[in-house]
Amino acid sequence: MKKSYEKPFIKKIQVGLMNKFGAAYGRHIRSEIDGVPVAELTARYGSPVFVFSERRLRDRYQSIHQAFASRYPNVNFSWSYKTNYLDAVCAILHQEGEGAEVVSELEYQKARRLGVPGSEIIYNGPYKTMDSLKTAVQEGATINIDHFDEIYDLEEVAKGLERQVKVGIRLNMDTGISPQWTRFGFNLESGQALDAVKRLVSGKRLILNGIHCHIGTFILDPQAYSRAITKMVEFSYQVEDAFGLKMEYLDIGGGLPSENRLKGIYLSPDVAIPPMDDYAEAICNTLLSKLRPNDFPTLILESGRTMVDEAGFLITTTHASKRLPDDSRAYVIDAGVNALFTAFWYNFRVELEKDIPGPHEPCTLFGPLCMNIDVVADQVILPPLPRGTRLIFSPVGAYNVTQWMQFIRSRPAIVLINNEGFPEIIREAEGLEDLIQRERLPKHLKLS
Amino acid sequence: MNKLSSLALNEEGFVFDPTTGNSFTTNDIGLSIIRYLKEGKDSEEILRSLLDDFEIDSDTAQRDLIDFLAQLRVYRLFEGS
Numbered sequence: 001m002k003k004s005y006e007k008p009f010i011k012k013i014q015v016g017l018m019n020k021f022g023a024a025y026g027r028h029i030r031s032e033i034d035g036v037p038v039a040e041l042t043a044r045y046g047s048p049v050f051v052f053s054e055r056r057l058r059d060r061y062q063s064i065h066q067a068f069a070s071r072y073p074n075v076n077f078s079w080s081y082k083t084n085y086l087d088a089v090c091a092i093l094h095q096e097g098e099g100a101e102v103v104s105e106l107e108y109q110k111a112r113r114l115g116v117p118g119s120e121i122i123y124n125g126p127y128k129t130m131d132s133l134k135t136a137v138q139e140g141a142t143i144n145i146d147h148f149d150e151i152y153d154l155e156e157v158a159k160g161l162e163r164q165v166k167v168g169i170r171l172n173m174d175t176g177i178s179p180q181w182t183r184f185g186f187n188l189e190s191g192q193a194l195d196a197v198k199r200l201v202s203g204k205r206l207i208l209n210g211i212h213c214h215i216g217t218f219i220l221d222p223q224a225y226s227r228a229i230t231k232m233v234e235f236s237y238q239v240e241d242a243f244g245l246k247m248e249y250l251d252i253g254g255g256l257p258s259e260n261r262l263k264g265i266y267l268s269p270d271v272a273i274p275p276m277d278d279y280a281e282a283i284c285n286t287l288l289s290k291l292r293p294n295d296f297p298t299l300i301l302e303s304g305r306t307m308v309d310e311a312g313f314l315i316t317t318t319h320a321s322k323r324l325p326d327d328s329r330a331y332v333i334d335a336g337v338n339a340l341f342t343a344f345w346y347n348f349r350v351e352l353e354k355d356i357p358g359p360h361e362p363c364t365l366f367g368p369l370c371m372n373i374d375v376v377a378d379q380v381i382l383p384p385l386p387r388g389t390r391l392i393f394s395p396v397g398a399y400n401v402t403q404w405m406q407f408i409r410s411r412p413a414i415v416l417i418n419n420e421g422f423p424e425i426i427r428e429a430e431g432l433e434d435l436i437q438r439e440r441l442p443k444h445l446k447l448s
Numbered sequence: 449m450n451k452l453s454s455l456a457l458n459e460e461g462f463v464f465d466p467t468t469g470n471s472f473t474t475n476d477i478g479l480s481i482i483r484y485l486k487e488g489k490d491s492e493e494i495l496r497s498l499l500d501d502f503e504i505d506s507d508t509a510q511r512d513l514i515d516f517l518a519q520l521r522v523y524r525l526f527e528g529s
């Protein structure tokens with residue numbers, strides 16, 4: 001009778017070693033996503049493959065919407081396209097009732113093409129082309145002005161159309177968040193924001209009707225939002241009293257955290273990240289206490305990562321294992337920072353498709369790129385992984401499938417598990433054709 | 449080889465290196481491999497013994513053995529190949 005086998009290991013006994021790496025993150029086995037076995041997903045769509053859950057996305061929207069709508073009478077969510085502008089993801093959120101928040105003519109066009117009317121688009125960002133401003137004005141989009149040059153541009157558009165145009169302005173301010181985002185919009189404390197309003201009023205072509213402020217991203221302190229709201233409300237009444245302009249909306253931007261783990265924060269997300277209700281309470285209570293009686297301007301939220309991050313998974317496969325000179329264990333997997341851009345900010349949850357026996361040790365997970373920076377995760381505590389082991393990364397729904405790179409390897413497929421629990425492809429894997437289709441080789445460089 | 453012969457082992461997988469004072473923990477298979485090495489077996493002989501004694505295919509056993517020997521080298525417990 002042969003004895004059962006387990007991968008041999010030897011480990012130096014070092015007191016306190018494990019403490020350095022903190023607690024293992026979350027549950028470690030994930031054999032399915034929304035009832036669809038990981039094995040079935042990889043058999044059908046290969047590896048790596050992004051998987052989005054329609055149910056999780058809708059549930060998340062509904063619960064966040066509920067948190068705010070139950071505390072303030074006039075709430076509107078506008079989907080931040082740059083966070084994830086896959087048609088299927090945008091369409092789900094539009095069906096749920098979100099507008100579109102775009103920051104380029106490309107995103108604007110993508111929203112229009114999907115069927116979002118101009119009047120439900122918020123156009124933000126520091127770089128808006130003349131043509132796109134004109135289109136946005138004609139189609140009734142909400143435009144939040146970023147800088148003085150844009151005031152001139154919009155006045156020219158208004159002049160060309162021979163009518164007045166409603167606009168919002170973006171503010172930046174000290175809310176106690178560091179780093180303070182000062183490069184977008186007009187600074188409040190320096191008086192620049194008031195100067196912008198004066199300039200708008202004197203031009204007579206633009207009518208200010210809203211204020212926008214995005215204080216930063218992954219904000220872990222709900223009170224930062226109360227401070228922002230307080231300043232926005234004070235400013236809007238200052239403008240109303242001085243110029244007779246009524247603010248119809250206060251747009252607080254995005255910035256709510258997802259349940260991801262930021263690098264440098266060793267607490268697990270359920271401890272480090274306040275519940276959404278705390279944010280809703282901080283924002284709505286401040287609004288209700290600062291607004292004048294019977295004044296309920298639309299509260300707009302452009303939440304990005306908090307909405308979609310948890311709806312996304314990436315299934316990957318180990319390709320090789322390595323023992324590094326410092327005795328640490330490493331694996332090469334089939335997706336790297338080319339697919340998972342947010343690996344630069346996050347320590348993802350890493351789950352195994354099935355339980356694997358053997359001693360756990362801290363491991364580094366390298367992507368497939370021949371580049372030193374291609375580290376998807378480090379110090380993940382894992383058992384010895386045979387070649388071909390599936391590793392599931394999450395949450396990866398935000399900022400990856402927009403910022404991913406076609407670099408060394410082409411982009412993987414994206415699958416949506418719909419509300420009925422069936423997987424459907426929503427973006428095909430790219431290949432050589434996608435890489436070369438825009439290239440033109442001059443005649444004299446042809447090699448044969 | 450000398451180093452290996454001076455290592456103290458016990459059944460629980462505790463390994464003590466008297467020359468450095470370092471201690472290590474290993475599992476059953478690791479313990480078996482260290483014992484074979486102490487007996488002077490080379491890696492091919494060890495592989496054959498593993499296949500005889502354990503429920504494992506030769507590809508996996510070979511990979512794991514290479515990896516384990518690399519770990520021993522990192523700890524300077526073993527100089528051979």
Ligand SMILES: Cc1ncc(COP(=O)(O)O)c(C=O)c1O
Pocket residue numbers: 080083101124125214216217218253254255256302303304305306
């Ligand atoms: C103007 C604006 N709105 C919304 C967002 C979405 O932010 P988040 O993903 O932090 O919610 C961003 C992100 O940078 C932004 O710049």
